[in-house]
Amino acid sequence: MAGEILDNKGRGEAGWQWPAIHPEGRKFGLIALAVSLFFLLVAGWDIIGWPLLLLSLGVFAFFRDPERVVPQTENAIVSPADGQVTQIAEVEPPLELQIEDGSGFAGLARGPVTRVSIFMSVFDVHINRAPVGGTVRRVVYIPGRFLSADLDKASEENERQHILVERSDGLKLGFTQIAGLVARRIVPFVKPGDMVAKGQRIGLIRFGSRVDVYLPAGTDPKVMIGQTVIAGETVLAELGETGLIEGIAQ
Known part of the structure; x- marks a missing residue:
């Protein structure tokens, strides 16, 4: 959809899609994910691992970067x-x-x-x-x-x-x-x-x-x-x- 022209007369196509994760946030999400998997799969500390896993999902969501339809009216x-x-x-x-x-x-x-x-x-x-x-x-x-x-x-x-x-x-x-x-x-x-x-x-x-x-x-x-x-x-x-x-x- 990026770069596609859409208007209020029906031109263009649209559909829901998962938003991209901005590169600035991927490292934070991957670090949180790696730590959570360590506690879940290696240390066996579920009480810490599961909250950290949810935290890593939250980090990825925070850095989401959805496409937007920008009005092109000059003023x-x-x-x-x-x-x-x-x-x-x-x-x-x-x-x-x-x-x-x-x-x-x-x-x-x-x-x-x-x-x-x-x-x-x-x-x-x-x-x-x-x-x-x-x-x-x-x-x-x-x-x-x-x-x-x-x-x-x-x-x-x-x-x-x-x-x-x-x-x-x-x-x-x-x-x-x-x-x-x-x-x-x-x-x-x-x-x-x-x-x-x-x-x-x-x-x-x-x-x-x-x-x-x-x-x-x-x-x-x-x-x-x-x-x-x-x-x-x-x-x-x-x-x-x-x-x-x-x-x-x-």
């Missing part, structure tokens, strides 16, 4: 992460995405923008994807603490990685991968100068975390607090579109 900004929208707030973008960095490429403009925060639990897919297509202008890693990722101050105090993408029309969009209470490593797949397509895999965060997206000025989100979003598929916003969207939890 659509797609979610970079699976999870729940936990915060929507007007904030200043991080300084690392604004200040001159010596690359010759300008950062985000100063002034408040809408930040959409997506919290990923350990049960969500943790492969992150590009919200828009374009050229990666910045990848800025900042070491920090490991507070719970759903806290507002996690955006400024936790280990995090800022990414800035510039579209071919010059529009820039920044987003931030934030490590959480359990997450201990942010793994990038891209570097400055790389070209990325909308919905392309750009990195992952191990074991629970959060992604913040800074929408361009004059753009409101099309998602609501508490909504579950899917990386590469859910449209977070349409460039230049504003307006209140309300929902009812039920």
Whole structure:
């Protein structure tokens, strides 16, 4: 199915399939599996072996990497992460995405923008994807603490990685991968100068975390607090579109 064009008029084919396991996670799953088999088949310690076997299956599931159907509407900004929208707030973008960095490429403009925060639990897919297509202008890693990722101050105090993408029309969009209470490593797949397509895999965060997206000025989100979003598929916003969207939890 990868690379196949599908649409809302019936073009294309779809069917359920087992999701692939990302190579970054295979070694962890195989190590857990080997240890569990040692306790089950060699040591004969079932009380330890069976829980470890379940743990190894959980590790493989954590690093699952399913295919996604990415909307190709030009002005659509797609979610970079699976999870729940936990915060929507007007904030200043991080300084690392604004200040001159010596690359010759300008950062985000100063002034408040809408930040959409997506919290990923350990049960969500943790492969992150590009919200828009374009050229990666910045990848800025900042070491920090490991507070719970759903806290507002996690955006400024936790280990995090800022990414800035510039579209071919010059529009820039920044987003931030934030490590959480359990997450201990942010793994990038891209570097400055790389070209990325909308919905392309750009990195992952191990074991629970959060992604913040800074929408361009004059753009409101099309998602609501508490909504579950899917990386590469859910449209977070349409460039230049504003307006209140309300929902009812039920």
